[in-house]
Amino acid sequence: MSRGETGARPPRRRRLVLAVAAVVTVAGGGAAVTVLANPDSRDTVPAGSPGLSSTTASVTRVDLSDSTRRDGTLGHLGERRINAGAAAGGGAGGTLTWLAPTGSVVKRNERVYEIDGRAVRLMYGAEPMYRTLKTGAKGKDVRQWEENLAALGYTGFDVDEEYTAKTAAAVERWQKSHDLRRTGTVGPDQIAFAGSAVRVKETGAGSGGDRIAVGDRITPGSPVLTVTGSERVVGFRIPAAEAGSARAGTRAHVTLPDGTRLPGKVSAVGRTATVGDDPQDKTPKIDITVSFDDPDKVTGVDQSPVTVELTGETRKDVLSVPVNALLALPDGGFGVQVVENGRARDVEVELGMFGQGRVEVSGEGLREGMKVGVPSA
Incomplete structure (x- = not known):
């Protein structure tokens, strides 16, 4: 049969399903993608037209993006414990008389x-x-x-690795401001270090460990609080083979449970691939963390499910057709059924980027506005 008018298409379209699936898997990574354009319009072909698909769609110019969508979880930066410090000169501990409340943020x-x-x-x-x-x-x-002393305004010493008499004098001023005995020394019974402000996740050891409460007896080294960083982030996992889609710095958009869509970027990529708890999925995966451009705008409770869209390459102003408009041609390759003046002809096309049900196409004689046949829903 020539590539002029075509005969019945159903058998060839059924054969095409597997072929297109394979192409989408290779070109799109098997992931959902986004089209930055308006949906195509569809027209119904008059019934009884021989060799024609029952519906058509327009060849349109769009901006295609091969961004990848993943399911993620809203949370905070890394978890750690704060343990009770030992008093100067040792000691057996004491009674817990106050504790930062769960959910609160503690700053310097x-x-x-x-x-x-x-x-x-x-x-x-x-x-x-x-x-x-x-x-x-x-x-x-x-x-x-x-x-820390300098950041709080207690100066008069050189910030270096040596604790001098000038440092001790600044410490005495800090102690005086908090109604502490002015010793010029400081120990684990007065300060605790963390990388930044922390958010109190829970009391005690966390992860099912013992909880504590005001009034409990505390000994040095006992876990007092389980904390995280104060910044809101999103975490998710991807197969190690797809790590290239989520490099550090990759731009992203996160859709929160209330529908709010906020920009961000990949801030951390795990270095070790591990298998999850799902016995049906033994695929090695790595952990990905996305940070928000404006964390103050983030709402929602911890562990809320979110959708992450990782921005990939964008192709501007390309001709496109719906993916299901593609035909597997007898001699190999792909084509589309162009419908004009009640007649159909096959046009061979080269495939480019895939995006949310559409695919970039190019071919001799193919132009914007043409109608191409698509299978009936």
């Missing part, structure tokens, strides 16, 4: 908890508070403490 120099009425305040830094700092002490933890 604010109270995290109190033991026997003595507050432990949060400071920023990666080094743990593991010893009492005093004149003559040296190390990264000294610099970290001095950076």
